[in-house]
């Protein structure tokens with residue numbers, strides 16, 4: 001089967017890092033017979049907005065809807081704003097999440113060799129599952145001006161939204177190796193149930209759904225004290241499930257555990273569509289200099305293959321995903337690192353090195 005992959009290279013470092021991911025995907029499809037990916041480049045983003053006054057053309061939205069999966073680079077630029085002062089990427093990503101119903105924001109946080117986390121000896125392997133269609137972001141593009149000096153955005157929490165994100169997190173925990181400290185499969189519901197009725201409801205629905213998963217341990221945490229515990233004891237966490245805004249903030253915070261944003265991939269996943277992109281922004285300060293770290297984007301592309309493999313029960317894709325993951329780990333373990341991690345490789349050289357590892361690992365597997 002040929003998989004149609006919609007690709008948005010985006011702005012800033014987006015094009016450079018996406019080119020490394022598509023390079024690695026091409027190496028995998030060539031080295032592992034029976035995989036066919038049709039890469040379809042689409043317009044959209046801040047530069048496109050400057051040229052046209054639109055965030056993306058209609059054909060991009062149609063192609064994204066029709067694609068088997070979407071791969072994105074980073075998007076946006078702090079100096080390019082919509083008339084209401086907001087940045088372009090929020091409109092693109094939030095609209096994509098809403099229109100394609102991408103309700104699960106999946107952010108794996110895992111240490112790679114050479115990554116410089118806060119505590120390099122800490123064992124970090126957790127996933128943040130962020131509800132991505134409601135919560136505080138439900139009022140994105142809306143909100144209310146109550147008076148000249150008072151503005152309001154509303155947090156929306158529904159049973160449907162809370163149920164499906166809880167189920168997603170509990171199912172995910174069943175497929176993982178558990179938390180690093182003792183291997184226990186654990187889902188921690190991170191909320192502020194002691195203050196907000198909406199989040200007390202989120203917790204109640206989580207507990208109801210968790211009753212269907214007796215083999216997965218569950219726990220609750222309040223987002224404020226949890227933030228400290230996450231930094232101090234990351235090895236005690238496996239899967240976290242949380243409201244939209246909390247998930248947004250915790251994802252960037254947790255990236256510090258593994259040495260920065262250049263290493264944090266993400267998937268925005270729904271029942272019928274999914275979009276994969278690095279968790280970081282378009283880093284205009286280093287754009288166009290071949291200096292960015294493409295790991296987050298390459299690993300996002302690997303997550304895309306895993307999602308497609310699961311959805312289509314395609315073992316070749318599963319193998320390709322494993323090969324890419326191993327290639328990233330082995331490349332970094334060999335000391336091939338970009339400047340943000342203290343290495344000397346350019347972004348494109350790192351992409352070449354991972355592609356080369358993919359070819360080597362695939363041929364070893366075939367032998």
Ligand code: ATP
Pocket residue numbers: 013075076089261262263279280281282283284285286291292293294296340
């Ligand atoms: P956004 O709000 O769009 O997510 P941001 O304000 O979080 O963006 P980023 O664009 O993610 O900011 O960049 C934050 C810092 O991290 C910048 O100094 C940038 O150079 C650095 N950075 C981000 N991504 C990478 C990367 N892939 N490789 C190297 N450095 C990066």
